[in-house]
Amino acid sequence: MNGGRALVPRLRRLMSGYRAPYEVAAAEPPQLLTAALVRNLAEGVGGEVAYAVPSGRTHVVVESWPPDVSSVVDAVGVARVDGGGSVFVMAPSRWDDEARAMLRDTAVWLGTAVRLERLRADRDAADLRARRLRAEFGTARTRLARVRDLERQRLVGAITTTTLRDLAGVRTLLRAVAEEGTGLEAAQEALDELIDDFRSVVRGVFPAMLPDRGARAALEELAATLPRPVGFTGDLGPRVGWQLESGFYHAVASALNLLAGREHAQAVTVALGRDDALLARVTAAGPLTADDLFTALGHDIERVAVLGGEMTCGVVDGSAVVTVRLAERTEPVTVTRFDPAVVARSAIYRQVRDLVREGQTATEGLPERAAWDAVAERLTMPPRLAVVGPDPEFAAQGVAAQTVAAQAVAARGVAAQTVAAETVAARGVAVLVVDAPADRVPAEEFLADDGPLSGVDAVLVSAMAAHGPAIAARRAVAAMTELVRALPGDHRLRWAVERVGVDAHEFAELDLLQDLERGDLLRGVVSSAARLLGADGVDPRSRLGLPEGATTDEIRSRARDEVTRWRAHAEHPASGGRDRVACEVLVRTAEGLFTP
Template sequence: MNRMIVARALRALLVACGVAVVLVVLVDWTGRALGHGPLEILIPFVAVAMAAIGLGAVQPRIDRIVERVTHHREVTPYSSLAAAAARIRAGALEEALPGLAQVLADGTGATRAVVWLAVADRLVGAAEHPPPGPGSGAETVENLAVLLARPDVDHAVPVLDGTVLRAALTITKPGAPITPGDQELVRDVANGAALLLRGVALNAELAERVRRADDLARELRASRQRLARAREVERKRLVMELGNATSDRLAALRADVAAAGAELGHPPEDAAIDSAAAQEALTRARVALDELLDRFRLIARGVYPAVLRDQGPAAALDEVAADMPRPVRLSGDLGGRLDYEIESGVYYVVAAAFGALSGGAGDGELLVHLERTDAHVVVRIEDPAAVASPEDLRVALAEESERLTALGGDLTVTSAAETADSTSSGSVELRVRLPDRLEPIVETSVGAELRIP
């Protein structure tokens, strides 16, 4: 404010001195040249007209001198609007938006002026005057109400496209009032630059959507790679399960059938036939065949559990828990059916955890709680007397953890007794967390690259 007073006083003094010099010189020179006569009366009027013409010619030089001496540049609403129009006609945004911020600051005497653009339901500071320091990112606010509540915003004018907010202009004048002239100037600049600001906001929103589309494409490729790895892991597990189920049991079944065949292969009149031995071999073969069929049923249930498809993961896990050698207590629910991929992800990881924590009948009760909260499915498995250490459980469930990662979830294993020694045992808790919908998660970085230098 002091600089403005000094600048105005200096400008008035320079103008007065210039006019006085012009009057004195013209009046004295014409008086000597023309002498006394009727024209002498017109000389002061001619001098004043020439002083006015000369003042208009030297006004920019006077302004530069005043600005150089006082470091204050005097502007008027008319000059500000003219400068804003020139900025709007600029061919590049690097000149237009920062120029508009400078026009607002100079025209209103504000210490800070910011041009905000509406991008992805947020307001992003695209340009400001004075310019921020190097390396500073664009400021963002959630909405216009939050912007108006900021302590560094003394006046704001929104730029609307119908009923849609496209931009906003703000000024900061600490310790000075917002005059009606300031309000009118900001409003006129907003109206004049409305088309430019709408176009810039739409371009920024389009750029943000393109960036999000690129992120979604990258996430899709990464998800496909994770799913491919999960399928390969599942294929290897299935091959291993089939191998373990068939190799030893089929060999024993083949031996028992061969033994029975050898005994029954003699002629009926041959006294060497041992019917008891043959019957015993067939009995063993039948038992082995029943075990093999049960094992195949178990594998088939693990590959495609019909109960999971028909009734959901809680019922399927209850069926698995019934076959556990130790008691299992299930609690909670998922609040309805989910996508099959999510339900199967929960089922397989919990079933694998049951296998890793199977133990014996005297190892205590396993506690399993299912819940759905904050758009996520959460399963907690507590083993009060775990024999395996948390590190061993992480290794045993590595494949299932990879499956969860492919679905956007995670698996954590913690222990109250876990110390620097990873072989310790005690109470163990497994926590499974999955999103309740199959949607790629892409973080929004609105305004990260929007700052106009």
């Protein structure tokens, strides 16, 4: 009798289609495990199940069954997932002790699935990093060999030139002394010059002042021997290792020898600075062009690059400018990456990530694989946004900020009106707050790939931070558009990348948000449109302006109202063509909030 009672729960589970979570884990691939566990629990309790993560005042559904679940407000059961978030049960046909046990078991295995996904993401990132470092190591080794040859040639040339020129002159003078008994003083002066020249060569190889008093003192000693006056400002801060100081000294010394090697009434200026690197900016008025600078300092530029630094040359307002930057540490800095639980909410991010992985597979063993690996690695990193003007929202959030040191800014030569930058981390993006007038023009300088302010992925308002995964996906699509051109003409990736770039509604929302920021669209209803596009949050309640406790029926009702509103706005006689296109985007967004 007791055995028959024990069979009842098992039979009930079999009839409902429920399987033990470990059976699901054994049968499903890791990337599909979360969805499979959620569906398995939904079938077991005969209701709706959602795995959701907290986002501000509400929860964002990551996986659900049925797929159209958008709210967990009416949940009758909830269990916390150790990896982050919770699993919710709504409207079950059965809710007894056995169903609660199913919920607890599923939550445990969901925690395992989330941790596995994070470990998998970490493994993929480590693999990409290893590939990139191997490539960089090979490149650095080749460049180092090149720099060694160049340095050897430079030293041999300096010593040989000095020896052949000066010794030949001394030999002639000494012969005259021996044969004619005259010219002893001239021979002595020539010998003194020869000794001074050798001292200069030795000083160039190993300046005596450098190990004792540091790079600035050694540079000042060198400047005292040059025919053109040199002025120093700034400071390099505490001493660093010999290799860094030596590399920094030789780079700046080469610039000084070039720019101050001839007499000139106007002094050369050397501005020194320090943040996480040794910084120098050498400025000199004169006739040299940028090509002249690159030709003369090409070897030094290569040498600094091998040391992990950067040496740049140019002409600004008629003056030659050479900047040297050598980081205190050459080992890679830890990079902030997306949390898999965050990006799992974005369908477009997952779609683009799969395309990138397909591109990696298609180019396995080929030289093009490195470029696909770079796209994959950058896809895991939060995008950087430039926010122009005062940003009270981030100030209100109390986000910690690190201000770039004024000396470092001056040493880099960045325009003062576009700096005083603060790097902050918030909501899955790196935000660069620009203390400048509320004008897009200064911030768009950050979009240039080769400019001094480069490295920013979008120029947006701070509310756009919630769209971090979509911005990262769009960045990857732009990179893939170039890479797929190297694939065969009939390769599936060629049209797949083009299609996702054209059809992705998330990208259309980003474009419209930027247009709304300019203020030339939908005048009078900009705030409502921006809210629907996700400026206040990407969850349905935030988009629709509903309270956290709003039910699914309320969400669908408000979404239908938004569809009606924006269709009517598009049909209004006063709406122009661009406004009508914007309304079409808004209608599609609203439809997506209630369409299963």
